[in-house]
Amino acid sequence: MTSSPFRRLCHWGPISVLVIIKLITWAMIHMLGMWWPPHASLGGFVHAAIFLxxxxxxxxxxxQSLLEGPGFVPYGWKPAKEEDTQFLQFCNVCNGYKAPRSHHCRKCGRCVMKMDHHCPWINCCVGHRNHCYFVIFLGSATIGCLQAAIVLTICVYQVINQIANIQSRTERDPAIYLTVSTFVLTLLALGMALGVVLAVGALLYIQVRSILRNRTTIEDWIMEKAVGRRVIGGVAPFMYPYDLGWRRNAALVINSARHDGIAWPLAPGCGQYDLTREQQAQKQLKALRSRVVVSVASYSGRWLPAQYPRAALHAPCTDEPRLALRPGTLLRVTRHRKYWMFGAMVESEGEEEIRGPRGWFPRAAVRPLHDKPE
Structure with missing residues (x-):
């Protein structure tokens, strides 16, 4: 559930980020002090100043991205015009309608404005309010770690070369002295810096592309399904309503404080609820393709169920919950894989069915409702 901004720091994600920043900074300053001392040359000073x-x-x-938060839709929100509610989805948890571009995050426990994704490293979602902060964080981390990776690689090479050629060493060569513990920590910092450059650099590319197109990762998925739905059904192409050109798209993120996160500027010829109506159509199609199954065996809800070894070896690579089952439980399946299914518990089959918790469960634990038991 949503916690206060400062309590978000008390989580393994933010703590890990702080430890990584501390370790790489310490290793960089420690090695620079011996390899290219800032107090001894202008170049060393500038080099250290840029990294710091x-x-x-x-x-x-x-x-900033952690403490600011993504921005949440107010509890009980509804549009100004009552007739517009037909184009929106209702959130039972927040007891209000989901505003355009907002989605409910089960980890934050709120409907998030322009939700992009939930990031465990900042222990909250990336959304309307903190998107700009988050991207600058990614950019500065990538560039700083690239600089650190280059310097630490050179210094580690110098240390190894210094040990191998200790007899031929001259006074002009930089003297880098490391204990076993500091050498191990430096190697660890180098590995982390390289990991940040590769992983965070890839995420930075995705986020910059998202900003320039004014399209979140969730909206990318919606658009992909919209294109597929129209290709199969022969419906007219869907026009994404929020693409205003890369300059205005970037300005919306940079100047996020000027927008309320509810009403969005639109491309010519588009309506405020075009995307939400497309979501409703996709959900209706999803409901038509879903099917009801009944559990025929118990499932503990463990991520690696010992009683289903094949399912345990092919667990879905997702942090979505698993559903504990008892024999006779009804479930409406909306996604499935070879050994797993995803769906929601239902009270009874029919139009008035009440849906409960959602999650993954082993395919071997259920059978189609109308099939005869073997």
Whole structure:
């Protein structure tokens, strides 16, 4: 559930980020002090100043994206015009309608404005309010860690070369002295820096592309299904309503404080509820394709169920919940894989069915409702 901004820090994600920032910064300053001392040359001073600037920016924008939060739709929100509610989905948890571009996050426990994704590293969602902070955090972390990776690689090479050629060493060669513990920590910092460059750099590319198209990762998925639905059904192409051109798209993120996160500027010829209506059509199609199954065996809800070894070896790579089952439980399946199914518990089959918790469960634990038991 949603917690206070400062309590978000008390989580393995933010704590891990702070430890990584601390370790890489310590290793970088420690090695620079021996390889290219800032107090001994202008070049060393500038080099250290640039890195410290990126390190400070990484820490600042990390905390800003965490403490600011994504922005949440107010509890009980509904549109100004009552007739517009037909185009919106109702959230039973927040007891209000989901505003355009908002989605409910089960981890935050709220409907998030322009939700992109839930990030465990900042322990909250990336959304309307903190999207800009988050992208700057990614950019400064990537550039700072790239600089650190280059310097630490050179310094580690110098240490190894210094040990291998200790007799031929001259006074002009930089003297880098490391204990076993500091050498291990430096190697760990180098590995983390390289990991950040690769993983965070890839995420940075995705986020920059998302900003320039004014399309979140969730909306990318909606658009992909919209294209597929129209290709199969022969319906007219769907026009994404929020693409205003890359300059205006970027300005919307940079100047997020000027927008309420509810009503959005639209491309010419588009309506405020075009995307939500497309979502409703996709959900209706999803409901038509779903089917009801009944559990014929118990399932504990464990991620690696010992009683279903094949399912345990092919567990879905997702943090979505697993559903504990008892024999006779009815479920409406909306997604499935070879050894797993995803669906919601239902009270009874029919138009007035009441849906309960959703999650994954082993395919071997259920059978189609109208099939005869073997």
């Amino acid at each position: 600037a990126f390190a400070a920016a990484t820490l600042y924008y990390f905390l």
